[in-house]
Amino acid sequence: MTFSVSNTKVKIALTVALAALMLLAPAFLSEFRLSLLGKFLAYAVLAMGLDMIWGFTGILSLGHGVYFGLGAYGMAMHLKLAASPEGLPDFMSWSGVEKLPWFWAPFQSAGAAIVLSLLVPTVVAFILGYLTFRNRIRGTFFSILSQALVIITVTLFVGQQGYTGGTNGLTNFDTFLGLKLADPSVKLALYYATAAAVLLTLVLCLGLASSRLGKILTAVRDAENRVRFIGYDPVVYKVFIYCVSAALAGLAGMLFVLQEGIISPAQMGIVPSIEMVLWVAIGGRATIVGAILGTVLTNAAKTTFSEAYPDWWPVIMGAMFVVATLFLPKGIVGTCKDWVQTWGRGSGKAVSVLNPAAPLAYTELKKTQ
Structure with missing residues (x-):
């Protein structure tokens, strides 16, 4: 007897369950714990984007902390200007800067700050x-380049004390759109906004993974040269999904700084960038939902x-990461899928769960040519 689980039904069930958990969380968590959960959910937005490029496309980025930081700094610049009655942030005055730099001026507008916080990481990722x-730089060489980007960016932000706040970063924010960030009702609203962003990102990533684009990305991961030979340009698809992932990281940075109230170069360095990859690895590559689970559980x-x-x-x-690597090489979600299939074979009931990241993507594309 065979039980086939529709991929669409699984997605809907997981999305509804996640929405219910996030909706009910404020009823069971204290204000402090809810604030922590909101921060973890902001990280989850980044992790889903990272899963799209690593799990589905095979691009291991060890520099996503840069895109997260650029998005966070963009929002922090607006918040800092709003908290500066004289129009010049305090750290600039301390550093001898007498006039607001030209690249700070657009961030006086909240709308412009939001757009630029998404656009700047996307442009950097595109370049x-x-x-x-x-x-055709890929694999280990690309990972090393992404870490070089982190070093360059962190060094630049630390060295430009008068323009970026240096090692202290940007902090001491009061309001956003006229609302007090310390107000419990505003914190609750920010939590729900972050939860909504997680759900929208989940729907977006699941939709991309299940589409023809998702099959092409998976085929690029498994057999890039073959994909090129049958008429697709892998560069276009890799650049596109890399930019989407960077934009999601920028969105995560914006949501993070609104709830955390600080961003510094240390939060966009090499160690945080590697931790982001570990979130996805522990949750399960090429699962999307696993990225959320791994992020929340790890943090x-x-x-x-x-x-x-x-x-x-x-x-x-460190011990937890070692154990997860040795005994859960497919992550939590991937291991659970294996257990379900093993149970099905052992009980004589074949259980089939459609997986958009199946390695047959190249074959499926070839058949449609």
Whole structure:
């Protein structure tokens, strides 16, 4: 007997369950814990975009902290200007800057700040992606280049104290659109806005993964040269999805800074960028939902261990990553899928769950030519 689970039904069920959990969370969590969850959900938006390029397309980016930071800084610049009655941020005055720099001026508008916080990471990703993918730089070499981008960006932001706030970054924000960020009702509204962003991103990524574009991306991951030979240009698709992923990272940065109230170069460095990849790996590559699960669980564990064992939590987290790598190589969601299929075979009931990341994508594309 065979039970076939429709991919569409699985997506709908997972989306509804996730929406219900996020909707009910404020009823069970304290204001502090809800604020932490909101921050983790902002990270989840980035993780889903990272899963699209790594899990589905095979592009391992170790520099997504840059795109997250650019989005966060864009929103922080607007918040800082709104908190500066004289029109010049305090750290600029301390550094001897007497006039607002020209590149700060557009961020006086909230609308412009939102657009630029999405546009700037996308443009940077387009430039890097086009130059590298066009020259067929991939794999380890691309990962090294993405880390070089992190080093350059962090060094630039730290060195330009008078324009970026240096190592301290940007903080001391009061209002957004005239609303007090410290007000509990505003914090709750920001949480729900972040939850809505997670759901919209989930729907977007699941839709892309299930579409013809998703099959092409998976085929590029598994057999890029063959995809090129049957008439597709992998550069176009890789650059496109890389830019989408960068835009989602910028969105995550905006949502993060509104809830956290600070952004500094340390939060866009190499270590945070590697942690972002670990979120996806622990949750499960090429699953989308796994990126959300891995992000929330990993960050929740990090918070819990750092509170309970302040001296030992880095060791505990490291051990957790090692165990997950050795015993859950497909991540939590991927391992659960394997267990379901194993149970189906052992019980004599074949269980089939359609997977948009199946390695047959190239074959399917070839048949449609």
